[in-house]
Amino acid sequence: MFLGELQQPVNRLKGIGPNHHKSLSALGILTVGQLLSHFPLRYEDHQTKRTILQAAGTEAVNTVMTVVGRDSFYWKGKQTLKLFVEDGSARGTLLCYHRNFLGNKYPDGSQIFLHGHFQYKFGEWSCADFEFEPVSARPDVFGKLLPVYPLGGSLNQNVLRKAVDQALREYTPGLKEELPSSLRDRFSFPDRLSALKAVHIPRNPGEAAESRSYFIYEELFHLQLAVGRNALKERSVIRSGSSGINRELESALRDALPFKLTEDQDKVLDEIAADLETGRPMNRLIQGDVGSGKTLVAFIAALNVIRGGRQAALMAPTELLARQHAESAARLLEPLGLSIAYLSGNTQGEGRRHLLKQLKSGNVDFVIGTHALFSEDVEYRDLGLAVIDEQHRFGVAQRQALAEKGKCVDLLYMTATPIPRTMAMTAFGDLDVSSIKTMPAGRKVIETHLTREGNEEKVYNFVTGELNKGRQAYFVYPLIEQSEKIDLKDAENMYAHLQKVFPGRTLALIHSRIPDDEKKSRMEGFSRGDTDILVATSVVEVGVDVPNATIMVIEHAERFGLSALHQLRGRVGRSDLQSYAFLIYGSKLTDDGKQRLKIMMENSDGFVIAEEDLKLRGPGEIAGVRQSGYMKFRIADMIRDSDVLMQARSDVLAILEADPGLEQEDHRILDELWRAAPPFSETLIRTG
Secondary structure, eight states: OOGGGOOOBGGGSTTOOHHHHHHHHHTTOOBHHHHHTSOOSEEEEOSSOBOHHHHTTTSOEEEEEEEEEEEEEEETTEEEEEEEEEOSSOEEEEEETTOTTHHHHSOTTOEEEEEEOOEEETTEEEESSEEEEETTSOOSSTTSEEEEOOOOTTOOHHHHHHHHHHHHHHHOTTOOOOSOHHHHHHTTOOOHHHHHHHHHSOSSHHHHHHHHHHHHHHHHHHHHHHHHHHHHHHHTOOOOSOOOOOOHHHHHHHHHSSSOOOHHHHHHHHHHHHHHHSSSOOEEEEEEOTTSOHHHHHHHHHHHHHHTTOEEEEEOSSHHHHHHHHHHHHHHHGGGTOOEEEEOTTOOHHHHHHHHHHHHHTOOSEEEESGGGGOTTOOOSOEEEEEETTGGGSOHHHHHHHHTTSSSOEEEEEESSOOOHHHHTTTTTTSEEEEEOOOOTTOOOOEEEEEETTOHHHHHHHHHHHHHTTOEEEEEOSBSSOOSSSOOOBHHHHHHHHHHHSTTOOEEEEOTTSOHHHHHHHHHHHHHTSOSEEEEOGGGSSSOOOTTEEEEEEETGGGSOHHHHHHHHTTSOOSSSOOEEEEEEOSSOOHHHHHHHHHHHHOOOHHHHHHHHHHHHOHHHHHTOOSTTBTOOSSOOTTTTHHHHHHHHHHHHHHHHHOTTOOSGGGHHHHHHHHHSOSBOTTOBBOO
8 A cells, every 4th residue: 555545534543632633634734644654854862972062052961860959049029949960971960841840759869861952051061952751761762763743733753753653653554666677776776665764753864864865855756757758648639630830920030130030039939839849738947047038039929820810819917917918919929910908807888798809700819818818708719828827816627728729739838937947847847948048148247236324415415417317216115095004115205205306207106906097197207208216016927018217126125035026126227227126124024025125135046036936936837836735845855855856757758758657666665656656746746
């Protein structure tokens, strides 16, 4: 039986009453198998002997002590016991808070095993946090490495340790392996039952490390197997009809552009063309920093699909961004004879009905919009390409819903939040990943400055200097309006304040509550240069392109995530003009906030920032699948274990290349496991 098949309710174990059962359920532990997959975070060493002087206040003392005296002191108005102990190296004092009964239990001369942290204070070594057992008893704790588990609710370590011990004894005989024998032999892994016992009840640190290595590899191996099987399934679909493409319209657009595409743009377009010619649906992610030209690449990809007689759709996360894309597409593509349309949730009435009719009949070649593109009443004559911009803003279900609007739809994802290498091999392991790293010629690195709240005057003076040169500026705030709960500056009040700070200047305010038409009008005024300063929330985080804007001021910058800060900073520096970003932070700066601002100061490369963002936020948010269970690792860590991830990926690819159906004798165990108790679902949600 596989571990995931141990479906016995966890409350069958001794000591798991209603309260503990509820607490375990909250941790996602409902069965015996799930309990045994709840691995320790670390181990408490009750094994390595350390006297008071050997520990020297930095490590836990772990030795035999002799009780040599006693006294009492007052604590919160009550007499509290002190026991004096010696271990051959020094004399110490045990402060027995709430444990006065120890005075009678351990008379002078008693010997005890003691584990605790001693600190040197007021001329003596003292310890208030300790565990102990009489030397005369059979050691229950001492001489062992004790597992320390993640806890919740009413649970404590003793409850979990006893439950795990019982589960190992009563439910695991006959446990099946979950890795091919060739891999176990190559890496000298123990059998699975031995590894499971060793990870929960190790005899020594070496055994603990070895068993953890086993389960880290196994978990990452099965994650990569899920990814690899998904990729095989995707690539098994064959599109009917001609597999060749005609790049005639692409050539016409290139000739009409006033600039040459970058080397990376050319490379990615060739990769997309190769995908479109295979006869299999494309599944490609384009990642590139802010301003690298991803959208133009997507437009050209759409041209090539449309030239083949099919339709294209581009989905953006906000109406502001979708509208901007639609306007750009109309300007570039309509002269080539294409019909471009815009569709959002605000497209209503007769206009919507007419648009949907044209879309269904095939009179619209390229539709650009928000999540409205996959509404139930939206039908396409023949959707051939779906482009998802800022893909991490959409959930898996939303992305899939758009793809299901056609047959064998080519999928092109875009992100200005580059996917870290380890992430690309997991969440997007079944995608082909293209990167655009070269920036358009003439772009300068944005100068980034940190400013403490209270020093805004210096920033305002600098902004005035840029405005006097004819430049424009953004001021971004975390809130739309003042909040009674959070003491932060807001866009509406600061809009009024900045009008006084910059008299004679034209300001505009943009946030999500402003009607769409008004928002569009104000944005167009800023784009034309009629507005000097745009005051906004993070609604301007993506898609706003004003080459003359050279200043980005972000107040309460510590309240924004790394990705948002990088995206906001990327609103400037979109021409050959030197641009500047000022990150103004509050006085109550957390360690996490300090780390984010330091990263922004030291890095301008979005790929580096993405790696740091992964460390801070975790994979779920970056991948756009924040739902419960997504890539929750039981023991592995994507950053710490990146080398193991690479090894596991290599091993999986070798197995699937040689035996895609897992039919060879050594691989049948994998097929059997994935049929009986799959470790991950198709959407990479942890099961079992």
